[in-house]
Amino acid sequence: MSLVNQGNLGLFSITESKNNDLGMGVLSDGTPYLTNRGLAKICGIEPSTTLRLLQKWDEEQNKPRGRKILELLKAQGYSAPNLFIEANGIHGSFYAIPDAVCMAILEYYSFEAEQANAEIAKTNYRILARSSFKLYVYDQCNYNPNQKIDDSWQMFHERLLLNDNIPINYFSIFKELSAVIVNMIRTGCKIDDTTVPDISVGQIWSRYWTQNKLDEKYGERFKFPHTYPDTFRQSAGGQYDAWVYPTDALGVFRRWLYETYFMDKFPKYLNTKVTSGALVAHDATRLLDTLQKPALVAQKSSEKKDDNK
Structure with missing residues (x-):
């Protein structure tokens, strides 16, 4: 099992999976993890039970259940003060529960706790102990630990x-x-200061917003500071101002993004990346297929509902 340094800041999820309805992934330092719901599911207990352990560990480790889990953690060489890593994902921060913690809690609910679903926990413990937690998550997430981030x-x-x-x-x-950017990276597109897709999307959406007078329906947009990292050439110009839009218009934007931009504008944008060498043609085609599917599925779903009327 990997030992996790809770002092590491800025860890983020580089790959995720929900195979078997289990939230899992790998952090940027190679640490495999489960989400709180994923951990609760393999243990056969409610997410609120594991969440309390995570959030109230200072208090819980002094109770009978916590003392036993602490003992199991020490046996694995885990001595971090918390049971989770507060990591970053594309939707914000979340609790990433590292492998040693998952196995200690799973072992407790498999063999120590008296609960109705103990057999669920035992079965999952045997599966993970057989292949190792780390290798299981790596396999489910198609993660190659030898590949440099x-x-x-x-x-x-x-x-x-x-x-x-x-x-x-x-x-x-x-x-x-x-x-979208995550999907671009996964399909091999190099993301740097020359590939900034939100500029293209922002300019075209801004024109759409103005032409359709959406501020009259959803409220005024306004400029908000946007900062580029030092690794971007754009950072030399200091802080920029970018439009932010009322959340009431979010549904309209997402529909426009999938039905208009991805169908018509994005292929042209990707063609410039293929020409520049930032992306190969095959991967561009695969990316377009990935991004266009949600809109097509939604359309088919809508047509099906119409047929059932």
């Missing part, structure tokens, strides 16, 4: 952390495109 992940993550303070009642184009 691409600079694109680091540059994207730095920019994400610098621009995570958007007012809750507004949305930014960059944050909304986070999942």
Whole structure:
């Protein structure tokens, strides 16, 4: 099992999976993890039970259950003060529960706790103990530990952390495109200061907003500071101002993004990246297929509902 240094700051998820309805992934330092819901599921208990352990560990470790779990943690050489790592993902921060903690808690609910679903915990413990927790998560997430984390992940993550303070009642184009950028990196597109897709999306959406007078329906947009990391050439110009939009218009933006931008504008944008060498043609085609599917599925679903009327 990997030993986790809780003092590490700025860890982020570089790959995720929900196979078997288990939230799991790998952090940027190679640490495999489960989410709180994933841990609760393999233990056969409610998420609120594991969440209390995570959030109230200072208190829980002095109770019978906590003392036994602490004993199991020490047996694995785990001595960090917390049971989780507060990591960053494309949707914000979350609790990443490292392998040693997951196995200690699973072992407790398999063999120590008296609970109705103990057999669920025992079965899962045998599966994970047989292959090792780390290898199981790596396999489910298609993660190669020998592959160096691409600079694109680091540059994207730095920019994400610098621009995570958007007012809750507004949305930014960059944050909304986070999942898109992740897909671009996964398909081999190099993300750096020459590949900034939110600029292209932002300019075209801004024109759409103005032409359709959406401020009259959803409220005024306004300029909000946007900062580029030092690794971006754009940082030489200091802080920029970028439009943020009322969240009431978020549904309209997402529909426009999938039905208009991805279908018509994005292929042209990707073609410039293929020409520049930032992306190969095959990967560009695969990326387009990935991003266009949600809109097509939604459309088919809508048509099915119409047929059933």
